[in-house]
Structures are given as structure tokens and as C-alpha cells.
Amino acid sequence: MVLFMDLVTNGDFTPLVKRPPYIGIRPASFPSVEEAKQQRVPLSKQIFNNYNLLKMPMQRHETLFISAWKKNSVNLRTNVFEKEWSEMNRNHNMAFKDMLNWRAPTEQSCKWPPIIVEDFSYKDSFLVFLKSRASVGPSAFYWLDKESWQIGVGANIIKVPYLSD
Numbered sequence: 001m002v003l004f005m006d007l008v009t010n011g012d013f014t015p016l017v018k019r020p021p022y023i024g025i026r027p028a029s030f031p032s033v034e035e036a037k038q039q040r041v042p043l044s045k046q047i048f049n050n051y052n053l054l055k056m057p058m059q060r061h062e063t064l065f066i067s068a069w070k071k072n073s074v075n076l077r078t079n080v081f082e083k084e085w086s087e088m089n090r091n092h093n094m095a096f097k098d099m100l101n102w103r104a105p106t107e108q109s110c111k112w113p114p115i116i117v118e119d120f121s122y123k124d125s126f127l128v129f130l131k132s133r134a135s136v137g138p139s140a141f142y143w144l145d146k147e148s149w150q151i152g153v154g155a156n157i158i159k160v161p162y163l164s165d
Contacts (some may be wrong), residue, residue, distance in 0.1 A: 029161045036161065051138050058134035065130070070123050078121045089116050095151040110152025113145055 031039065058065065069077070081088060087108040091097070095105035120126040133141065152158035 029159075031161050047138050051133075054130075055134045058130065062131070066127055069127055074121050077126070078117055081117045081120050085117075088112055092116060095148075095155070095157075099151065099155060105151060105155055105157055107152065107157050110149050110155070110157055113141075113148050 072080075089109055089112050092114065094109040098105040098109065115125075115129065120129070149158050153160055
């Protein structure tokens with residue numbers, strides 16, 4: 001086992017670079033504060049554009065969505081998700097289970113909120129999910145969504161920049 005003080009004493013940090021991906025976080029980049037601010041603007045615009053894209057039709061046609069969704073059978077609802085969102089997790093906590101079994105989680109298993117196809121196949125769960133995401137701003141879901149990708153960051157699957165000043 002390599003001790004940190006040994007690395008500092010001899011100046012050879014290659015054991016840290018060669019470590020397995022699940023041991024620590026390696027930043028994707030080292031942007032300055034100004035670069036981070038420039039990157040933030042288009043990303044925040046995209047988040048709120050997507051929110052508005054969901055919000056407008058949901059406000060105008062909510063009763064239509066609800067009645068159409070509830071008329072579909074469980075198999076049909078499941079098929080919709082398997083066709084349109086094929087990357088969605090099949091089991092709860094797939095990334096966490098992979099890490100418990102000493103396997104690196106996949107990138108997709110770290111990006112989805114903690115919900116699976118089976119959960120969405122029930123009549124009301126998808127409607128509640130859709131209504132909540134359409135009626136409340138994106139910032140309200142930050143902490144819930146962060147739990148999903150935090151495992152990916154810790155496993156070095158999802159690369160995040162390190163903000164330096």
C-alpha cells in the first residue's frame with residue numbers, strides 16, 4: 001500500500017495516476033473562474049429551455065396527457081419506455097450495486113434519477129414525475145439528481161472540472 005507521505009517524500013506520484021477508477025476523483029479539466037462562467041451560460045440556458053419545452057405542453061394539455069396515459073395497458077407503457085429510453089436502468093441502484101461487486105458502473109447507470117422502467121409502468125408514477133418536473137423549476141431537483149451522478153463522479157466515470165482561481 002502506498003502512503004501519501006511516501007509520495008510527497010520521493011516525489012513520484014505515478015501510483016496515484018495508475019490507480020483503479022473507483023478509488024478517487026480525477027478532474028476532467030482545470031478551468032479558470034472566467035472560463036467556468038462562460039461555459040455555465042449556454043448550459044443553464046439549455047436546462048431552462050428543456051424545462052420550458054416540458055412545462056408549456058403540460059400546462060396546456062395536462063388532462064389529455066393524464067387520460068391518454070391511464071388508458072394504456074402496463075405492457076404498452078413499458079414498451080414506450082423501453083423503446084424511447086433504452087438506456088434507462090433496469091434495476092434500482094445499478095451503479096451502487098456494481099461498485100459493491102467491485103465493477104466500474106456504466107456512465108448511463110450514473111446519470112438517471114433513481115427511477116426505473118417498472119416504476120414508470122404504473123399508472124400514476126410517471127404522471128406524478130412528469131407533473132412535478134413540469135411545475136417546479138429545475139433547481140428543485142438538483143439534490144435528487146445529484147445523488148444519481150455522485151456515484152459516477154466518485155467512480156471516475158463522470159468527469160467534472162476542477163474549478164481553480
